[in-house]
Amino acid sequence: DTEVTQTPKHLVMGMTNKKSLKCEQHMGHRAxxxxxxxAKKPPELMFVYSYEKLSINESVPSRFSPExxxxxxxxxxxxxLQPEDxxxxxxxxxxxxxxxxxxxxxxxxxxxxxxx
Amino acid sequence: KNQVExxxxxxxxxxxxxCTLQCNYxxxxxxxxRWYKQDTGRGPVSLTIMTFSENTKSNGRYTAxxxxxxxxxxxxxxxxxxxxxxxxxxxxxPLYSSASKIIFGSGTRLxxxx
Numbered sequence: 433d434t435e436v437t438q439t440p441k442h443l444v445m446g447m448t449n450k451k452s453l454k455c456e457q458h459m460g461h462r463a464x465x466x467x468x469x470x471a472k473k474p475p476e477l478m479f480v481y482s483y484e485k486l487s488i489n490e491s492v493p494s495r496f497s498p499e500x501x502x503x504x505x506x507x508x509x510x511x512x513l514q515p516e517d518x519x520x521x522x523x524x525x526x527x528x529x530x531x532x533x534x535x536x537x538x539x540x541x542x543x544x545x546x547x548x
Numbered sequence: 549k550n551q552v553e554x555x556x557x558x559x560x561x562x563x564x565x566x567c568t569l570q571c572n573y574x575x576x577x578x579x580x581x582r583w584y585k586q587d588t589g590r591g592p593v594s595l596t597i598m599t600f601s602e603n604t605k606s607n608g609r610y611t612a613x614x615x616x617x618x619x620x621x622x623x624x625x626x627x628x629x630x631x632x633x634x635x636x637x638x639x640x641x642p643l644y645s646s647a648s649k650i651i652f653g654s655g656t657r658l659x660x661x662x
Binding site: 465475477480487520524529530535537539541542 | 582589590591592593594597637646647648650652653654655657
């Protein structure tokens with residue numbers, strides 16, 4: 433089982449709904465990430481939090497709003513999404529953001545989001 | 549432009565057979581290369597990691613090779629099992645870059661048939 437836990441596993445929402453995705457890790461990692469993955473495509477980076485502060489926003493539309501309440505939790509708030517936002521949303525964590533060799537990404541199993 | 553290309557896009561083999569997946573990259577300078585396995589509907593899991601000075605790394609029935617001169621890597625799977633059915637993603641890290649700057653290949657979708 434993965435050490436990064438994501439809930440819910442599946443989510444279906446309408447374009448006017450507000451929902452949140454949750455991610456939790458207890459490995460003491462200080463960097464946390466949100467990725468979006470469309471079918472048969474590699475993950476695309478959305479946001480990075482480092483020491484609970486937003487360090488990278490890859491020009492993500494404002495209908496996606498990340499939040500890092502503490503070092504173990506990462507949320508992604510969703511509002512007024514479009515059908516093309518349907519995808520697998522992956523959370524990941526790493527010891528820190530500095531070195532990819534010493535600080536590999538640990539992925540959760542994702543939330544399968546469908547926007548109707 | 550830093551790119552990572554994988555081939556084939558998809559592969560079907562019979563259970564018990566061996567297979568080799570390819571990864572070519574243009575990332576330079578290069579720090580390390582990692583192979584991930586991603587089961588359908590789940591997150592990627594790291595299989596192996598190699599720096600530019602390493603030629604081969606094994607993890608059970610998985611063996612990765614790296615030729616830093618030609619910028620090519622391969623993942624060899626021996627005696628395939630049904631549970632090997634998954635996408636295999638090659639991920640390359642540029643030198644002096646943060647963990648967020650890793651570059652993903654598009655993956656090879658491997659199907660093992662009984």
